[in-house]
Amino acid sequence: MTKEDVISGNLAAAHGARLSRPEVIAAYPITPSTGIVEYLADFIEKGRLTADYIPVESEHSAMGACIGASMSGARVFTATASQGLAYMHEFVYHAHGYHLPIVMAIANRTLSTPWATTCDHSDTMAENTSGWIQLYAENAQEVLDTIIQAYKVAEDTKVLLPTMVCMDGFLISHTAERVKIPDAETVDRFLPPYDPKHFILDPDNRMSALVPPRPWVAAFEHQTDDCMNNAKSLIKEVGSEFDKVFGRSYGLTECYRADDAENLLITMGSMTGTAKVAIDELRADGMDVGLIRIRSFRPFPNEELMEHCRNTKAVAVVDRDVIHGIGGRGGAIFTELKSSLYALDRRPSITNFIAGLAGREIPVTDFKSMMKKAASKKPTTGTDDAVEWLDAFQVAPLNLTPREKYAERIVGPGIRACAGCGMLLAVRHAFQTLGTDTVFTFVPGCAAVTMQSALPLQPLVKLPFAEVVFAGTASAATGIRAGLKAKGKHHVKVVGLAGDGGTVDIGFQALSAAAERGESIIYFCYENEAYMNTGIQKSGSTPFGAWTTTTPFGARKGRRTYKKDLPALMAMHKIPYVATASIAYIPDLTRKVQKAAKVVSEDRGLAYLHVHAPCPTGWRFPTSKTVKIARLAVETGLWVLYEVEDGVAKLSLKPKKRRPLTEYLKLQGRFKGLTDAEIQALQKEVDAKWKSLPLTSFPPFRDFFTSEL
Amino acid sequence: MKLPLVPHGVTVQCAETGSWRTFKPLQKKELCTKCGLCVTFCPDGVIHMTKQGIEIDYQFCKGCGVCAEECPAKAIEMELEQVEE
Numbered sequence: 001m002t003k004e005d006v007i008s009g010n011l012a013a014a015h016g017a018r019l020s021r022p023e024v025i026a027a028y029p030i031t032p033s034t035g036i037v038e039y040l041a042d043f044i045e046k047g048r049l050t051a052d053y054i055p056v057e058s059e060h061s062a063m064g065a066c067i068g069a070s071m072s073g074a075r076v077f078t079a080t081a082s083q084g085l086a087y088m089h090e091f092v093y094h095a096h097g098y099h100l101p102i103v104m105a106i107a108n109r110t111l112s113t114p115w116a117t118t119c120d121h122s123d124t125m126a127e128n129t130s131g132w133i134q135l136y137a138e139n140a141q142e143v144l145d146t147i148i149q150a151y152k153v154a155e156d157t158k159v160l161l162p163t164m165v166c167m168d169g170f171l172i173s174h175t176a177e178r179v180k181i182p183d184a185e186t187v188d189r190f191l192p193p194y195d196p197k198h199f200i201l202d203p204d205n206r207m208s209a210l211v212p213p214r215p216w217v218a219a220f221e222h223q224t225d226d227c228m229n230n231a232k233s234l235i236k237e238v239g240s241e242f243d244k245v246f247g248r249s250y251g252l253t254e255c256y257r258a259d260d261a262e263n264l265l266i267t268m269g270s271m272t273g274t275a276k277v278a279i280d281e282l283r284a285d286g287m288d289v290g291l292i293r294i295r296s297f298r299p300f301p302n303e304e305l306m307e308h309c310r311n312t313k314a315v316a317v318v319d320r321d322v323i324h325g326i327g328g329r330g331g332a333i334f335t336e337l338k339s340s341l342y343a344l345d346r347r348p349s350i351t352n353f354i355a356g357l358a359g360r361e362i363p364v365t366d367f368k369s370m371m372k373k374a375a376s377k378k379p380t381t382g383t384d385d386a387v388e389w390l391d392a393f394q395v396a397p398l399n400l401t402p403r404e405k406y407a408e409r410i411v412g413p414g415i416r417a418c419a420g421c422g423m424l425l426a427v428r429h430a431f432q433t434l435g436t437d438t439v440f441t442f443v444p445g446c447a448a449v450t451m452q453s454a455l456p457l458q459p460l461v462k463l464p465f466a467e468v469v470f471a472g473t474a475s476a477a478t479g480i481r482a483g484l485k486a487k488g489k490h491h492v493k494v495v496g497l498a499g500d501g502g503t504v505d506i507g508f509q510a511l512s513a514a515a516e517r518g519e520s521i522i523y524f525c526y527e528n529e530a531y532m533n534t535g536i537q538k539s540g541s542t543p544f545g546a547w548t549t550t551t552p553f554g555a556r557k558g559r560r561t562y563k564k565d566l567p568a569l570m571a572m573h574k575i576p577y578v579a580t581a582s583i584a585y586i587p588d589l590t591r592k593v594q595k596a597a598k599v600v601s602e603d604r605g606l607a608y609l610h611v612h613a614p615c616p617t618g619w620r621f622p623t624s625k626t627v628k629i630a631r632l633a634v635e636t637g638l639w640v641l642y643e644v645e646d647g648v649a650k651l652s653l654k655p656k657k658r659r660p661l662t663e664y665l666k667l668q669g670r671f672k673g674l675t676d677a678e679i680q681a682l683q684k685e686v687d688a689k690w691k692s693l694p695l696t697s698f699p700p701f702r703d704f705f706t707s708e709l
Numbered sequence: 710m711k712l713p714l715v716p717h718g719v720t721v722q723c724a725e726t727g728s729w730r731t732f733k734p735l736q737k738k739e740l741c742t743k744c745g746l747c748v749t750f751c752p753d754g755v756i757h758m759t760k761q762g763i764e765i766d767y768q769f770c771k772g773c774g775v776c777a778e779e780c781p782a783k784a785i786e787m788e789l790e791q792v793e794e
Contacts, residue, residue: 405757405766413755413769414724420773425752460724586749616773624774624787627750 002246003181009172010035012140012179013079013105013165016147018049019187020103022077026054026065028506029537029550030084031117032169033107037079038537038549045554051077055538055550057505058471059084063091070100071201071209075151075194078102081169082109082123083444083469089127095162096131096224098209099198101154102162103147104132107173108269108320110358115444115467118359119169121269121321124297125332131224133163133231134298138254138272141179143167145248148182148191152238155194158230168270168320170359182246190245228299235296252301257283258290258308263375264348266305266317268294268333271355271362275318278367289371294333302340309341312348316374318367320356330354330387349377355390366390410436412460417450420623422613422630423526424450425583427497430524430609431463433593439484440465440495441476443502446533446615447526471506473498474514477521493597495522500541501531504566515573518605522596525566525608528615536618540564544682545674547620557673570608571644577607579643579652583614584631588652592643612639620669632664637686640693651693661686726753730772732787738762740784747776747785 007015013036017025025044027037043049052069056062062078070076080088085106095102110116111123124134135150137143143165150163167173199207212220232252239250256276258264267275272293282289292308294301309315319331326335334352341347351374356362373388406412410431417424423446431438440463442448451461468476477496484492496514498507503525511523530548531537538548543563551559571578577599581589589611596607614630616623633639636659641652661683665671674682741762748756748763755766756776765776777785 409754411754413753413766414726415753416724416726417752419729419752419771420775421752425750428752428754622774624778626752626773627775627779 001183002186003183005179005181006176007140007179007181008035008174008176009140009143009167010107010174011039012144013147013167013173014039014043015179015181016144016165017077017103017105018043019144019182019184020077020148020151020191021049021075021188021193022051022103023074024052024054024066024069024076025078026056026062026069026076027078027080028056028059028062028084029531029534030059030081031534032109032119032173033079033081033084033105034534034537035173036105036107038535040077041550042552042554045552045556047555053550057508057540059087060091063088063095066102066104067091067094067098067100070095070102071098071199073194073196073200073202075155076100076102077104079105079107081107082111082117085123085127086111087469087471092127092130092132097220099160099224099227100162101151101160101194103150103154104162104164105143105147106164106166107169108166109169112469113358116358117169119171119320120357120359121166121319121332124164124166125321125323127164128298128332131161131228132298133159133161133228133235133296134166135163135235135296136166136269136294137172138270138293138295140167140172140175140177141248142250143172144179144181145242145246145250148187149235149238149242149250151194152191153231153234156230156234157197159227159234160198161224161227161231166269171270180246186245190242232296232299232301235299250295252294252296252299253304253308254293254295255308256291256293258292260311261290262288262313263290263371264309264312264315265289265291265367265371266294266315266333266337267291268297268318269320271318271320274362274364275367278364278371281364282368282371287371287375289375297333297336300336300340305337305340306344309348310344314375314377315348315350316353316370317350318353318355318362318370322354322357334387349374350386351377352387353390354387360390362390410434410462411451412462415450415460417446418615418617418623420616420626421446421450422583422615422626423447423499423528425586425626426526426581426589426611426613427524429586429590430593430611431461433590434493434495434522434597436462437491438463438493438495439480440497441468441473441480442497443468443470443473443507444533445499445502446528447497447499449533470502472510473502473507474510474519474521474523477523478514478517478519481519481521490603491601493522493600494520495524497524497526499532500525500527500529500566501539504540504564508566511570512573515570515575515606515608518575520600520603521606522593522600523606523608525610526613527610528613528618529563530615530618532615532618541566545671545678547670547673548618553673557675558670567608567610567642570610571647571649573606574647575606575608576604576646577643578610579608580610580612580639580641582612582630582634582639582641584627584634585641585653588641595643595645618670621667625667629664629667632659632667635659636661636664637690638664640689654693658686658690725768726771727768730767730770730790732772732774733767733790734765734770734772734774734776734785735788736763736765737784737786740782742782742784744781746779746781750775750779
């Protein structure tokens with residue numbers, strides 16, 4: 001039986017995916033799509049969905065795992081947004097070539113400009129030649145419905161193309177509305193299980209994908225194009241079949257009071273609801289207007305739009321994206337529409353409006369004035385003055401006051417981190433120790449979002465810094481160091497700052513390579529044992545048994561595998577300095593920061609610092625206990641303070657008598673799922689670890705920078 | 710050319726976070742030994758050591774309570790913030 005509930009777009013997407021019964025889900029947290037896979041992880045743990053959920057270490061691997069699973073014949077789902085989609089890019093192109101009907105929900109978000117977490121379509125428009133079908137939903141209901149339909153279209157042998165189901169980030173993903181949730185049996189009848197015939201990696205049915213001979217490449221591309229054309233009729237057929245079963249009809253476009261309208265407003269995504277109100281008001285004022293919403297951007301509905309615009313005088317196209325470098329400074333829908341209408345004998349005047357970039361609201365009044373402005377223009381074939389921008393260069397000021405009391409501080413007060421933040425305590429002392437001859441780069445994470453204040457972009461840290469992409473802490477720091485050296489500024493210390501997710505997972509490749517090349521940078525990892533900035537998802541550094549939103553309590557209790565020991569891995573790179581530290585031992589931390597600074601100032605290679613920084617929000621403990629918990633981690637022997645200098649490992653602190661591990665675990669809500677037997681086993685592991693300490697596993701190595709051979 | 714780059718360096722700009730507070734740290738001056746642990750461990754760095762003892766900057770203090778928890782002399786107490794009428 002259909003259930004009705006008030007839910008967010010992300011939850012609607014998760015229900016759509018759940019009802020489609022994917023067998024494999026691989027995903028990586030990224031705002032604003034994270035909620036989708038959090039809900040799915042929860043469905044799986046609560047027994048509402050049978051699927052293998054793979055919390056991978058990057059979006060590149062998310063799409064990689066999806067492609068692998070689809071190649072083995074499984075139905076596959078993932079979700080991402082913005083930078084995540086961009087990081088998937090090369091695998092995204094693989095999916096259409098292998099004809100893998102993967103369905104991916106996108107919560108549309110601005111792609112690097114240089115950074116924004118708000119909604120526009122720049123992320124998916126960057127993939128609009130990738131051979132993926134792109135369907136854009138107007139509301140949460142349509143998100144749910146479209147995901148189910150997407151599998152039916154994508155898996156049809158006439159199509160066999162991967163499909164993106166796009167919803168506006170935050171505007172749909174994070175707002176709640178009334179949504180009808182169909183029952184599983186009815187959806188099962190509508191959408192039968194995936195039965196691939198074209199390509200399966202299976203010893204019982206041997207097929208292999210080869211690097212095609214040259215002429216085949218064109219044939220493959222041509223085939224994808226044919227499939228894309230077939231998808232046009234399939235999307236409509238599946239849409240009306242869906243209507244017969246569920247009572248909601250969908251097509252390539254949606255017309256709203258558009259029959260024979262003299263003036264047309266063309267929209268896509270969530271803005272349409274507001275635009276429809278504008279149409280009603282303009283009609284009430286006597287204006288002959290209608291609206292066309294584009295639902296399928298790929299394939300683009302050329303024929304339908306030609307029909308709609310055949311007798312139209314003026315068209316206003318609203319784009320939530322910009323295509324840079326095309327003559328008229330227009331958006332993606334604008335350019336597609338113009339080429340679609342080229343074949344018409346009599347073409348309407350088309351005005352493009354770039355609006356709603358980075359989530360800016362587009363109110364009813366804006367739609368009305370856009371439509372009026374477009375209607376007032378004479379038909380023209382030129383495009384020079386056909387593009388208008390809303391909102392450019394309008395920023396609201398924020399009241400920020402310089403405080404003399406903090407003049408000597410590197411990290412000022414007023415950082416927007418949570419109360420009781422361990423990261424802030426660590427970074428505050430580390431930067432103060434390094435001094436002002438320091439430049440740093442960081443990646444999306446708690447440090448990055450909290451140390452930059454809101455508009456008009458006043459930094460709360462007195463050091464030059466720039467935010468870069470999630471996988472790029474060490475590579476960007478490498479470049480900064482090289483650039484400063486090229487400019488004769490050898491004395492400037494360069495710091496790469498990232499959390500555990502940005503270090504042990506997505507950033508590890510760049511970090512490992514920077515270490516092995518001997519780049520003289522300080523890499524500072526604040527360890528809070530999960531992706532906290534996106535809302536507590538499991539990272540490679542999440543400990544055994546810990547709850548996160550992607551390792552929820554259900555059939556299993558929290559994470560079931562062990563955390564990656566990154567400081568040890570870094571020591572195995574034979575770099576001059578590796579140290580662990582804790583926010584409960586500040587003098588030890590600052591001493592280690594000084595040592596790291598000395599190493600890089602002597603140009604001896606990479607200095608790696610790994611600092612335990614408890615997180616009250618994610619670990620589920622009162623904000624006052626941050627330091628206490630950090631101290632208990634050391635006193636119980638779980639977190640070992642040590643340093644490895646030129647391969648020689650040395651304990652920084654040996655607890656006289658180790659406290660029982662349970663003292664540390666019981667204070668934190670995230671460990672509530674651990675059984676007594678598991679706690680005992682973990683205690684034994686800690687005991688065993690201390691038997692092999694002090695560390696002997698890192699053989700000393702010759703320092704080629706300072707010693708004679 | 711406009712870019713989101715901001716020249717800075719003389720003083721640190723501040724956005725007040727005192728309004729976040731639910732509990733307010735209050736010091737009992739007579740118990741304070743001026744050990745400075747609260748100054749060190751305040752995540753936001755808004756406790757200052759003066760000749761008269763510690764000074765909590767309530768314009769920025771978020772009320773996390775780490776200072777009260779860590780104070781060996783129990784010289785800081787957390788009190789529920791009063792709502793201003």
